[in-house]
Amino acid sequence: MTPPLAELFAFACVARHRSFRAAARELDVTPSALSHSLRALETRLKVRLLHRTTRSVTATEAGEALLAQLSPALTQIDSALEAVNDFREQPLGQLRLNVPRTAAWLLLLPLLPEFLRRYPQITLDIVCDDNLVDIVGGGFDAGIRFGETLANDMVAVKIGAPLRFAIIAAPDYLAQHGTPQHPAELMQHNCIRQRLGNGALYAWQLEKNGEQLTVQLSGQLTLNEQPLMVAAASAGLGITLVFEGYAQQALADGRVQRIIADWCPPMPGLYLYYPSGRHLPLTMRVFIDFFRQALADATP
Incomplete structure (x- = not known):
């Protein structure tokens, strides 16, 4: 008996993600429902398709062979069904x-x-x-x-x-510590740094008239969200670099002001x-x- 198409789609999704949880999110079903569907498919085919452990899910040799043949066909089915969508009055x-x-x-x-x-x-x-x-x-x-x-x-x-970066600080901070006129002067200031998603600290990349500078600054505070960095700068905690759009309201309100703007060209x-x-x-x-x-x- 040919397995239901939904079971084949479910198997391909789990094998691609190597995770029931990730596949369930994509298919908008529960992991338990997905596991039940995969067990039903294996029962129909009378062969194990997936190795399951508490930490990982990998395709068996039979599963790899099925996936290799199945993937192009499922892609074609997806494309065919999507082509029908072109005839709808409203995209769905x-x-x-x-x-x-x-x-x-x-x-x-x-x-x-x-x-x-x-x-x-x-x-x-x-x-x-x-x-x-x-x-x-x-x-x-x-x-x-x-x-x-x-x-x-x-x-x-x-x-x-x-997009454009903006180097910002609160007026009170600048009044107390001075306003840098060149990126080199930032080394003497308390800078609010950003930690990227991969765990690295973002190095400020600045440019003016073809001259490029990459500066790794120091400071007491490191954050991983730019809206928080704007709030911290507004509170006078230091100088920070954020995308201009995040600072737009704080600049308009006067909570922060822009400095060394000529070193932040559009990107x-x-x-x-x-x-x-x-x-x-x-x-x-x-x-x-x-x-x-x-x-x-x-x-x-």
């Missing part, structure tokens, strides 16, 4: 995105209310992750990153305006990327069109 379906926090806060959040209002039958599953991830292995339809971090086998579409904006050679789902096409239009409207 889920779009899973992996994005850095900066993209979520500064690019997506301001525009999501209008997007979701315009496309009520699209559901967005957005995972914020500042680390580079394998979007295919993670079960994502697309990711958002800065252009310099994209792999060559990805299709990249620019959807965000150029390329954000790109949505997805694997080349795939059928582009209608949900992703309307997402791309919406954000590209927003970019065009925001560009002078």
